[in-house]
Structures are given as C-alpha cells and as structure tokens.
Amino acid sequence: MSRYTLYKNARLLDPATGMDMIGQILIHKGKIADIGQKITTPEDAEIIDCKGKCLCPGLIDMRVFVGIPGANYKDTVKNTGEAAAAGGVTTVCVQPVTDQIIDDMARVEFLDNRARKAKVNFIPFPAITKQLEGKEMAEIGLMSRSGVKAFTDGNKSVANPALMMRVLQYASMFDALIIQHLAVPELSENGVMNAGALAVRLGLPGIPTAAETIMLERDIRLLQSVSTRYHAAQITCRDSIEVMAAAKKNKINATAGVAVAHFALNEYAIEEYRTFTKISPPLRSENDRVAVVKALKDGTIDVIVSGHDPEDPESKRVPYESAESGVVGLETMLSVSLELYHNGFMTLLELLAKMTCNPAKIIGLQAGRLEIGFPADICIFDPDAPQKIDPEKMISLTKNTPFDGRPVQGRVLKTIVAGEIIFEV
Amino acid sequence: MSEAENTADCIFPHQHLLGIEGLKEQDINFILDLADKYVEQNRKTNKKTDILTGLTQINLFFENSTRTRMSFELAGKRLGADLINMTSSGSSIKKGETLLDTASTLNAMRPDLLVVRHGSSGAVKLLSRKVNCAVLNAGDGTHEHPTQALLDALTIRRRKGKLARLTIAICGDVLHSRVARSNIHLLNIMGARVRVIGPSTLVPENLRELGAEVFHDMKEGLKGCDVVMMLRLQTERMLGGYFPTISEYFTLYGLDYDKLSVAKEDAMIMHPGPMNRGVEIDAEVADDLTRSAIKEQVEMGVAVRMACLDILTRKKRQAEK
16 A cells, blocks of 8 residues: 555544544555645545545444454454444454453464454453453563553453452553453342342342442552552443542542443333343443443543443343343444434543543553554544444344444444555445 | 670670661671681581580471571581470470460570571560570561571672672562561661562562662663572462462563673572572573572571571670680
8 A cells, every 4th residue: 555545525533632623634554644634645646535524533442352262153353343344443452251261472362363354453452360260360471571551351350359459569560551340249240230129120130339339449449559550441330430530539540431331321221121231230220321421521431432242142032130241332332422422411522532542542552543653543434324223234243232223323434444444335 | 684784795795686687787797707717617527616515406497497407407516506406297386385385395494595487477586585595586487587698698798708889689579588588688787789679569669668679670670780689489379369470470580691691790699599490590590600609508508507506605605604
C-alpha cells in the first residue's frame, strides 16, 4: 500500500483532542499521514467521499472472549474479527478464558499467530494466576518483557487478598496493568441474577451488589500502598461507583469499565427467564443502571466494553440457573451505546472516548486517536441510521444477544484497519 | 549482669551475642581481629587449644541445621569446651515443653555457653533473659543471624582489605532472610554502601529504613558493585505466591555472567549456602574460583564462631583466675 488514500468530507471526531469538524484525513502505509480541513493531497491519491458521515478512531474493546485455543465451537479468531469489523471495532482485547487458559507465553504466541489471519488487531490479555485458579501468579514478568501489557483472570476474581497484594507489588515492577473482575466468590458463586425483589419473585438465587463492591473496596485499599495500574473490568452499581469516584479523588491509580448491557438494560430484561440476559456481573436494578449512566458522563467510568462472550445455543437453551453466563456484543456495541447520545446523556465525543482514546491510554496502546503517525484504524458510521437488531443477520457464530429486536439508531458504514477497508456496507 | 561494668576489663561490652543491631564498629572489629588469628590456628595441623577447658557449651537447635551447628560444634571443640547438641526432634521440645521451661531446665545444668537457633524471631532473646550464661544467636526466625554476618564480613575484609566504602549488593529473598538483616546492619555499621535487589514481593521498599538502597532491576542494582551476596531462595515456600515460576525468577534474578558483567571486574560472589543452582545462581558463576568466595565463607565461619565463644566467656574465665 504505497498509494495514498484520502477520506474527504468526513465529520472528523477525535475524542482525545475534542476535534469535531468537517475535514479530510490522508492515509499512507497504514498510518495517518495528515488530517485537517485543508491538506495537500498527492495527485494519485485514491479519494473516498464520506458524505459528511462521522469518522472516528476504530473502537477498542477491552473485554472479548474468543474460543481460542481449544473452544472453537464458541467462535474462531477469524470470525470474531469479522464480527468486530462489522461493529466498527478495530482492536479486540482477548480474555484468557477458554478451554486452554492463556496463562503463559506459549499460549500468548499461539493466539498471536492465529490472530494474523484476522483483519482486526487482537491483543491477548493473559491470566494473572495460573489456570485462573487464584492460587499462583502466572509469569507476569516474562510475559511483560515480551510485550504483554495487561493481565486479567477474565470472569474470575483474584479472591485471595494476600495473593492480590503480591500480584500488585509484582506487576508494578513491569508497569503491567492488572484488570480485576469484581465478584467475591462466596457471595456470587451460587447466584444467577441481581439479588432483590425480582430475584425473590422469580425464585432465582441472587448476587448482591456487595459482592462487587466489597472486592473493589478491598483492591482500592491494597492500592494505597502500591502504585500499580489497576482497572476494574466492570462496575455496575451505585455503591461501586461511589468507591471508584472516591478512589480517583484520592489519586489512586485506578480506572473502571462497564459493559453495554449494564447501562442499556436492567434486571427486568430477564422477563420470562431469558437466558440471553444472564451475564456476570448480573444485570442490576434500574437505580444502579441510572447511576452507571451518570458515572459514564462524569468520568468515574472510563471505558465501555462489549463483554462479547459467545455461548453455544446448547448452553443457553436450559433453565436459567443452569445456563452459561455471557452475551455477544461486538456488533451491537456502538449502535446500542449511541442511545446515550441520542437520549442526550452524553455528547458524541464523550461517548466515543469511552471506546477509543480512554482504553488505549489505560492499556498503553498507540491507537484510539486521529493523529498523524498513529495507525489508520478508523470507523466511519452514520449515527442516525435506524435499524432493528436482528440476531439472524449477525456474523458471530452464536447469536446470544440480549438486544434481539431492539430498535436502535446508528450503523457502521466502513471499518478500516491499518489503512485497509475491512468492512463496508 | 549489667553490661556497662564489663567494659573495664573486656573490650566487648555485651553478655550475649543476640544480633548485630546494637553493636558498635569497635565491637565488630574486635571480633574480626580475633577471628583472623583463629583462621591461622585452624590452618595448622593441631587446631586445638584449651582456653575453654572445663566450660560447657550446649547447642540448642529448635530448627534443623547442618552447617551452622557443625560449625559451632567444631568451634567449641577446637577451643576445648565440653559440648552437647540438643535438637528439637527426639527431645523434650517435641514432647511439648515450652521454650522457657526448656531454658530453665538447661540453665539448672549450669552451662557456660548456649548456642540457640529458633524458628521464631525474638525467641533467642526471650530465652536469654531466663539463663545466666552467655547466649549466642545461631539464627532466630527471619530476624538475625549474627555469626553469618560476621563471617561474611571477615571473608570480605580478607579479600578486599576493608569494608568501609565498598558497594555490596544483597540479592534475593531479603524479606524472609535473617542473613540479609544481620548483613544490612553490619555493613551499615562498618560504613559500606548496601543495596538490596529482588522482586518487590521479596524486597519491600521499606528496607530503605534499615539503610539499604532498593532495586528491583538486577542489572541496575549490580552496577559497580564490589561484592554480590546471593541469598538462598526457599522455592517450596515462595513459588506462585511471591514470584510465578523458577524460570521467571532465574531469568530476572538469577546471578549469571550477563548480569554480573555490570558489577566491578573483581566483584566477589558470596552465598550463605546451601545453594540452589539454576534458581538464584548459575552453576558456572558459583564455581568460578576467582570470583566465588563461597568456600572461604565456610572456613571463616568456624574461626568467627571460635572468636565469639572466646570473647563471650572471657569475663567469666578471668573472674575464676
């Protein structure tokens, strides 16, 4: 690709700088070569007219489960990449949870090799503890030295406080990011939905919000004596948000994410025991959902993730209590999130920051910004185009979306990775 | 009993040797100077003197030990003491007797020297309050191991001619090491520059308060060092909790020629033993005769312990005369 490509007449949205203007962007050798209202363009450049549609950095999704290695029936790297592209996602952060836990360099390299077949960027987030058992540290040092930036036990908490303290101490030597799933095992392992009146009515065992908040409070307490970079993968309730807000005020090096489902749905989505609404942490009360929206607006929550977790139909077509947790979300992340913009809760730039420059900064990636020299990972979308979410049209192998039939506004038109158009409607 | 009244007739003003902390530079030099003489004696064919004839030494080891106990045993025998070993297995300790009951029982037998090792920090000091004789700490928990620090000092002093102003790195599991603590104290008293190197889980930042510079990057810490002291890593206790795997530990903190290359060209290497080859130290480095002082340390150990036994009984022996 030695040719230049010019995307003109685009509404350039760069959350990192606050840029929001009609202009053009020039791409060369997979990188952003120039950007602005008037830029000099080589004569032989290919010119693409964006017709005033929005052009923003490609989305970075910090929480995606892929069945590699060992669980291809969930989804493959290639197909996950295509689903991501359809959702405007150019960087997928892979959770270590699969049949063969990604907890050492050999597995990281295996995933890296597989990821070459995919069109989007795959970034492995290996396990903090061996086999996700929460007992022994994984080789955080050797993996960090080989370029791994973040570690997480995926959908498990590092529950032992003594181990967590040493993990934080150890990780600080390599400036590694520790991403924690917040759930005190003893308070959450038997529950299947949010604890409360609805759980009582449905006769389902509940998970109290305290399961999340206690773990967060504990970690924040541990972080007072180490300077490790810490990210709470998902905070989903008012109490956790208060803890996170106070931590940030006290200059603790902590950030937080939330999954689309947690601000777009509340526990009532379960209705008649719809297993596609079963996720971890569970969908919360309306009060908590409103608190999450507010926390996104005021910056207490830094990142929006899809939490994309394919589950084959067999593990969902069972009674609610026996069903696996997890929903797919790569393809719906942007269009469902845009509700926050259309409803007037957030500006477009505020919203996009949660899926572009914020995650890039937290992970430490040179991505997520429309800046000269940055990779030309770009999403072009129409924020107003109406559509109805249809699982049958999804690329994801499994169709376990909780947004089945939901009318949304917003559609991805083009997804570009390293200058190459990998998705187009 | 008061320590002050000793000073008149004996330069060493302490009744016991419980730790390095609290000693003065002249106390340490006094021990090391005498130890130098015992090194010479130990190299002769006839290694025996009779200065401790008639005195009773009890080695009381609540924790397993081979080399330290043997070293103290040889030291006592070469000075002519009557010597008894008592270990935790197969003794009243195993039958549930408390530490202080054991102490008062032994005290009733009128020993002159008690050499004590115990798994709990502070236990040797507690015991010393209940007996009339001199007590030598042969290692208490993760607190102190004074004779090890003294033998290390003697080894360095004989190779480098001094201790003051040398840069000495202590590497590995400092957090759980009594050897490291005693060495940090001693080297600070003698005016050396002390560095500690290891993962942040085993080398906490607050070691600065003991007078050591803290490094988590081994090459950075070894830069320009005169002496590299390795510590034994208790892998069975540490694995998974304090660091992930042996291969990661060795890659980051194992002493090999590559990491050693940033230390001074004539940097000497020490290890209190027993070594884990391929864990904290590369086998080649450990066997490098020009650099490794590991065997000298063992030799100096006997001499230093003879000096300590001699010094701590002087007052008593002089009083009898």
